[in-house]
Amino acid sequence: MPIHDWTRVRSNRFHDFHQKWTVAICNALNVGRLPPGFFAMVEQRTGGPEPDVVTLELTTPTGPATGGIAIIKPPKARFIARTTAGGYAQKANRVTVRHPDGAVVAVLEIVSPGNKESRHALSDFTRKAVRFLQAGVNLLIVDLFPPGKRDPQGVHKAIWDRIADEPFTLPPDKPLTLAAYAVGNEMVAYIEPVAVGDSLPDMPIFLTAEHWVPCPLEATYQTAWEQFPAPLKGPLESPSSP
Secondary structure, three states: OOOOOHHHOOHHHHHHHHHHHHHHHHHHHHOOOOOOOEEEEEOOOOOOOOOOEEEEEOOOOOOOOOOOOOEOOOOOOOEEEEOOOOHHHHHHHHOOOEEOOEEEEEEEEEOOHHHHOOHHHHHHHHHHHHHHHHOOOEEEEEEOOOOOOOOOOHHHHHHHOOOOOOOOOOOOOOOEEEEEEEEOOOEEEEEEEEOOOOOOOOEEEEOOOOOEEEEOHHHHHHHHHHHOOHHHOHHHHOOOOO
C-alpha cells in the first residue's frame, strides 16, 4: 500500500491513524517477532520521554521460550551515519532507563504534526530522542511528514545535529524519513528516505548494538488503514492536485 499524503488532512485524522498503527506494530512485534524474554508495550512511561512503543526485556523471563530470532548481520540502508567519539557509549554503560515490567532496550516513535509545529516542539522532540540514546536505549523514528523550515533536511538531521555536526541531505524525491539508531561502542544511524506513494520497508528495531528484529511497517500500516474510518479516507485516496 502506498504511503498517503497526510499533509492533506487535519492533524486529528493522522492522530487517529497514528494510534491504530502504534497498536498494530506492538501486536505484530509480540506475535513471534521478538526473541524470548522481550516484549513490546504501547505508550509506557520509561523515566524519560514518552514513546509510542517500547521494547522491554525481562530480567528473569518466564513462560515457554517462544518467539523470533534477533538478526546479527547489519541491516541495509540507503544512508548510514556513525559517531567516532566514545562519550555516548560510556554513558550507555552507566545509565539504564528502567521500567517496572523490565529494562527498556528500544523505543519506537511515529512523528506527529505537533512535533514540528513550533521551534520549541521540534527542539523538545529531538532533545528527548537524544536523551534515550544517551541512556543506551535504541530508537526507531518514523516520520511521514515532509521537512519544513525547522527541519529542512528532515527529523534525522535535526536529531543528529545534537550528536555530531555532519552534513546530510535528503534526496529531493524521497523527503520522508525512517531512521533506526543502535547504541553500543559507537552510535550508528540507519536512514531510509521514502516518499508519498512508496511502500514502507521493514526497519530494524535494535535490541542490542548488534542484534535487531525487523519492524513490519508496511504490513502494520495496511492493518491500521483497514481500521481507519471509511468516511475519512476520501481526501487521502483522491488524486493529487496538479
